[in-house]
Amino acid sequence: MERVAIEKKVLSENDRIAQALRQQFAECGTLVLNCISSPGSGKTSLLERTLEGFPPDTRVAVVTGDIQTDNDARRLARFGFPVRQITTAGACHLDARMVEKSLQGWDLGRLDLLLIENVGNLVCPTSYDLGEESKIVILSVTEGDDKPLKYPGAFAKSRLMVLNKIDLLPYVPFDMEAARRNARSIHPDMEIIETSCTSGSGLDTWRQWIGERMRSRALKPS
Amino acid sequence: MHEMGIAGSVIDAVRVEVTRRPGARATKVGLRIGEWCGVDVESLRFCLEVLVKDTELEPLAVDIDFRAQASDLDIAYLELEE
Numbered sequence: 001m002e003r004v005a006i007e008k009k010v011l012s013e014n015d016r017i018a019q020a021l022r023q024q025f026a027e028c029g030t031l032v033l034n035c036i037s038s039p040g041s042g043k044t045s046l047l048e049r050t051l052e053g054f055p056p057d058t059r060v061a062v063v064t065g066d067i068q069t070d071n072d073a074r075r076l077a078r079f080g081f082p083v084r085q086i087t088t089a090g091a092c093h094l095d096a097r098m099v100e101k102s103l104q105g106w107d108l109g110r111l112d113l114l115l116i117e118n119v120g121n122l123v124c125p126t127s128y129d130l131g132e133e134s135k136i137v138i139l140s141v142t143e144g145d146d147k148p149l150k151y152p153g154a155f156a157k158s159r160l161m162v163l164n165k166i167d168l169l170p171y172v173p174f175d176m177e178a179a180r181r182n183a184r185s186i187h188p189d190m191e192i193i194e195t196s197c198t199s200g201s202g203l204d205t206w207r208q209w210i211g212e213r214m215r216s217r218a219l220k221p222s
Numbered sequence: 223m224h225e226m227g228i229a230g231s232v233i234d235a236v237r238v239e240v241t242r243r244p245g246a247r248a249t250k251v252g253l254r255i256g257e258w259c260g261v262d263v264e265s266l267r268f269c270l271e272v273l274v275k276d277t278e279l280e281p282l283a284v285d286i287d288f289r290a291q292a293s294d295l296d297i298a299y300l301e302l303e304e
Contacts, residue, residue, distance in 0.1 A: 010295045127260045
């Protein structure tokens with residue numbers, strides 16, 4: 001019997017494409033954010049409100065993933081920015097190759113921000129690097145405040161947690177303090193922003209957060 | 223939910239190694255799976271079993287080193303016999 005060391009990442013092909021994308025994004029100065037959450041946490045609503053607040057000359061585009069339908073792309077296209085839908089036809093996550101293909105024909109040099117809306121799923125998308133600068137996890141208050149403990153991967157790998165639908169707090173038994181504590185027990189440096197896409201609360205802070213990352217991206221030497 | 227895709231990538235990598243060593247057959251593959259990579263170990267074992275069944279790789283033992291608070295998703299080693 002012979003044992004050979006392989007020491008290879010299972011997703012090495014995905015990681016190779018993701019690294020190439022990351023380099024391309026860096027060269028073009030495009031900030032790429034990969035938004036992850038369970039279905040129904042308000043990813044599309046948050047992106048709608050985000051696009052709505054941008055001046056028309058903002059160089060932003062969106063790639064949105066779903067298992068079926070282009071409903072989200074149609075919702076997001078109303079704001080006049082370029083939007084592409086990836087329909088995964090069964091796959092529960094986006095992978096780097098899907099993102100690479102969806103970008104064909106877009107001049108990244110003319111994009112300062114690319115928002116990726118992953119398939120609604122808190123588990124599988126965490127395994128697949130898309131070449132993003134940061135992952136963002138969205139948790140809504142109609143879910144459990146212990147979700148960071150139940151799905152630690154998504155929270156461990158995300159730079160920012162958006163606590164969404166806070167206008168519903170009076171009606172649901174969601175403990176904000178417990179949610180923050182649970183998220184930081186998994187990821188001590190987790191940044192947290194509280195938002196409501198209905199009342200608009202917190203959206204300025206969210207936009208400022210994106211703006212700061214875009215500026216730091218632009219200042220970074222290539 | 224994506225364990226089948228992961229299992230497929232593992233099997234592809236095993237086949238590449240076996241092809242490099244004519245006359246050898248793979249007996250065991252060693253994987254490192256971190257808690258944070260979103261892979262269910264039992265489901266992955268099942269998917270590997272399904273993919274190996276009735277192929278030249280059957281039987282293939284699977285050794286999984288599960289790591290808490292880690293993001294590993296690696297093929298660590300392969301055992302072969304002549």
